[in-house]
Amino acid sequence: MYCIIFVLFSRRHKFTLSLEHTAILIQAIAQKKQNKKLVQRLSRLPEKKIDTLFHDLHQEVFEEMDCLTCANCCKTTSPIFRNIDIERLSKRLKTSPSQFIASNLKMDHEGDYVLQHSPCLFLGEDNKCSVYEDRPLACREYPHTNRKKMHQILNLTRKNTEICPAVSQIFQKLQQVNFVVSLFCWLGFDFG
Numbered sequence: 001m002y003c004i005i006f007v008l009f010s011r012r013h014k015f016t017l018s019l020e021h022t023a024i025l026i027q028a029i030a031q032k033k034q035n036k037k038l039v040q041r042l043s044r045l046p047e048k049k050i051d052t053l054f055h056d057l058h059q060e061v062f063e064e065m066d067c068l069t070c071a072n073c074c075k076t077t078s079p080i081f082r083n084i085d086i087e088r089l090s091k092r093l094k095t096s097p098s099q100f101i102a103s104n105l106k107m108d109h110e111g112d113y114v115l116q117h118s119p120c121l122f123l124g125e126d127n128k129c130s131v132y133e134d135r136p137l138a139c140r141e142y143p144h145t146n147r148k149k150m151h152q153i154l155n156l157t158r159k160n161t162e163i164c165p166a167v168s169q170i171f172q173k174l175q176q177v178n179f180v181v182s183l184f185c186w187l188g189f190d191f192g
């Protein structure tokens with residue numbers, strides 16, 4: 001069923017997601033419960049240990065991942081546009097920030113500017129970003145799996161397993177170390 005949803009979505013927007021990436025995302029949806037439990041266990045680890053786990057796996061997964069074969073983040077979600085992002089993009093597009101906002105953005109429930117529609121208006125059918133050098137900071141940092149203080153965004157990152165095949169793969173690899181973490185928790189080992 002999920003496969004059909006993904007295919008319909010892709011056709012509607014004239015963008016496609018490869019079968020390989022679709023399969024990875026379906027696996028993440030199927031593992032939702034396990035990933036929730038994994039986040040609970042990870043949150044008991046020292047902050048630096050959590051960072052090390054994610055940063056190592058980020059490097060490993062992105063060595064193999066070619067984002068130009070995916071672009072699912074640009075197809076299905078919106079980055080946050082900070083004022084400085086809006087100013088930079090308006091300048092590039094030779095328009096005013098207020099006109100750029102009126103034409104393309106809306107405010108979300110947290111008071112941040114986000115796209116009115118997905119896929120992103122700057123995404124080409126070749127999966128390339130037409131404003132790559134001037135893209136928002138949020139695009140540069142997505143999927144945030146190599147940032148510091150990962151413990152602050154564990155749940156957000158878990159939700160990204162259903163959007164980003166790379167994050168899904170990172171969680172699949174984390175599940176492999178989950179057994180060791182579980183064992184230590186069961187033995188009452190104090191990670192703090």
Ligand code: SF4
Pocket residue numbers: 065066067068070071072073074142143163164165166167
């Ligand atoms: S960051 Fe994730 S969702 Fe975005 S293009 Fe790369 S693999 Fe795909």
Ligand code: SF4
Pocket residue numbers: 073074079120121122123124128129130131132135136139
């Ligand atoms: S600005 Fe570029 S990188 Fe950011 S969502 Fe749009 S197409 Fe993707």
